[in-house]
Amino acid sequence: MPSRSEIHYFGAGPAPLPTSVLERAASVLLNYDNQGIGICEISHRSAAATKILSxxxxxxxxxxxxxxxxxxxxxxxxxxxxxxxxxxxxxxxxxxxxxxxxxxxxxxxxxxxxxxxxxxxxxxxxxxxxxxxxxxxxxxxxxxxxxxxxxxxxxxxxxxxxxxxxxxxxxxxxxxxxxxxxxxxxxxxxxxxxxxxxxxxxxxxxxxxxxxxxxxxxxxxxxxxxxxxxxxxxxxxxxxxxxxxxxxxxxxxxxxxxxxxxxxxxxxxxxxxxxxxxxxxxxxxxxxxxxxxxxxxxxWVAGQVMQSLLDTFGAQKIAGQESVANQKAELLYGVLDAHPSVYRVVPDKAARSRMNICFRVHGGDDAREKEFLAAAEKRGLTGLKGHRSVGGMRASNYNAVSLEAAQKLAQFLQEFASS
The missing domain is CATH 3.40.640.10 (Type I PLP-dependent aspartate aminotransferase-like (Major domain))
Structure with missing residues (x-):
């Protein structure tokens, strides 16, 4: 069984959550704020719930x-x-x-x-x-x-x-x-x-x-x-x-x-x-x-995620996360654009999403795209299959996708194109 650190998930949603938040969540599910009951068991009208919301x-x-x-x-x-x-x-x-x-x-x-x-x-x-x-x-x-x-x-x-x-x-x-x-x-x-x-x-x-x-x-x-x-x-x-x-x-x-x-x-x-x-x-x-x-x-989970951004980026707030998101997106699009004979980015360059990077492999050839997905999963790169309505590939670059994960995907894209 692979560990959480070995898998880099690029699914479009539900999407990855920060591991630190999930670790705290595991604890509060059993015992929230030393109350002896889990967070899912407290009244939504209690003082504790009101504070979570606030x-x-x-x-x-x-x-x-x-x-x-x-x-x-x-x-x-x-x-x-x-x-x-x-x-x-x-x-x-x-x-x-x-x-x-x-x-x-x-x-x-x-x-x-x-x-x-x-x-x-x-x-x-x-x-x-x-x-x-x-x-x-x-x-x-x-x-x-x-x-x-x-x-x-x-x-x-x-x-x-x-x-x-x-x-x-x-x-x-x-x-x-x-x-x-x-x-x-x-x-x-x-x-x-x-x-x-x-x-x-x-x-x-x-x-x-x-x-x-x-x-x-x-x-x-x-x-x-x-x-x-x-x-x-x-x-x-x-x-x-x-x-x-x-x-x-x-x-x-x-x-x-x-x-x-x-x-x-x-x-x-x-x-x-x-x-x-x-x-x-x-x-x-x-x-x-x-x-x-x-x-x-x-x-509570949403609040923890948002607070973690404040703790990480301080006065930069969202601008700090935006810089990281842009860096990851530019890295991935850069590799895709460098190999036009293998990859075709679906959206027009002027409207490319930083969050959902959609592309086809070898013109959408079914066998080659299945080969791509299988090879990616062997590297621990999962969740790359595109939406069922459009097919192809989709790498979702959400906040909890680390720079390391984007770098590993970029390396795989480069190696697959050269194979």
Whole structure:
């Protein structure tokens, strides 16, 4: 049986966790804080659980320099759950803002007139903009269309149209067909399946206000590079890539987006969906993420991972981890690019992900790719098989993947290409 130190895992998620965190986790599972019971057994409403939650929030706020006017929520349902929650919450807010404006202009006691006006505005003006640059943003846009109707979903960019029907590029912003005043603009900052990452915050989204907030799915590049939180209305991510184990979703949301929200009865009158209470951000915020039973162990793991970054990089915070991530990615892409007859990096160079390095071996030849995977596993290099929907290879370069692991993979890539 190989030891943990002999295996270098590059799986896309659940992803590796720092060994030091797992060692502490093994201890607290049996006896947390000398209480005689394990961390999974303590009440989620106990003082100990509240402190775990508070510490995790504080670590994240410090890492990202999150302003006071933002809320940090811990939820369940993963990133896919937030595909739905974003629609439920931000459409409800859009409707309520429109209702208040209608009441101010038409006057009190004009309920039927207000309702008729809202029906017309929903029909003619409600638009959700989606930047579809990979498999996950595509799924998010499809969920929005399922919930409120495809006529309300504007795919401002479909990257497949610029790449022969496949994902792998991010078209120029000049080619995007954005709505005039969308209820929100949604993009996936890093596409795990397709190896595509936005190199920077889209310039055309600069200056977005509370009526047109920017929503970013950062599930697979969370806490891997510096982010100016103030440019976003909502940032969310599943924990199981860079932050912790599967079980929690972390949401950073501007507090002003938590109110006001349309009443469920009004949404029903407008034929708009009413979301489950566990996806209702204001409810979760009012209850300090404890409306229902939160998996406190998962929060503890995430908090430990985030605190370890603070301990490691000090004043550099996320910028320190970003430097390491860039170094590992440059090392691997450098070897791949040096052997074009053996390796073909799938995404366009301008949109290459630092987190998920996707490539084909010998043009995607099935036998040669199986040979590659078998040889890699003999070296203790595992988790390199690409997503089932696209095939090929994928080396996920998450925070817990060490520089040593990246160096060993680079050496193997070099040797395989020369064999």
């Amino acid at each position: 510490d995790a929030k504080a670590s994240l706020a410090q890492l990202y320099d999150i302003p006071e006017d933002y809320e940090i929520l811990f939820l369940q349902g993963g990133g896919s759950g937030e595909f739905s929650a974003v629609v439920y919450n931000l459409v409800a807010r859009w409707v309520e803002r429109r209702r208040q404006r209608a009441v101010a202009e038409l006057g009190e006691g004009k309920g039927s007139e207000v309702l008729e006006r809202l029906k017309n505005e929903v029909r003619d003006e409600l638009k959700l903009d989606y930047l579809v640059t990979g498999s996950w943003s595509l799924k998010a846009s499809q969920e929005a269309a399922r919930l409120i109707g495809k006529e309300h979903v504007n795919v401002a960019v479909d990257a497949r149209k610029a790449n022969e029907g496949k994902f792998g590029k991010i078209p120029s912003e000049a080619e995007w067909t954005r709505s005039t005043r969308p209820a929100f603009t949604y993009f996936c900052d890093n596409e795990t399946v397709d190896g595509v990452e936005f190199p920077a915050f889209p310039s055309v989204l600069e200056g977005a206000d509370d009526d047109t907030p920017v929503v970013a799915d950062m599930s697979s590049n969370f806490i891997s590079r510096a982010v100016d939180v103030r440019k976003y209305g909502v940032i969310f991510g599943g924990a199981q890539k860079n932050v912790g184990n599967a079980g929690i979703t972390i949401l950073i949301v501007k507090k002003s987006l938590l109110t006001p929200m349309a009443a469920p009865t009004l949404l029903q009158q407008l034929s708009l969906p009413v979301g489950p209470i566990v996806f209702d951000w204001p409810t979760i915020a009012k209850n300090n993420s404890l409306y229902n039973t939160l998996p406190i162990f998962d929060v």
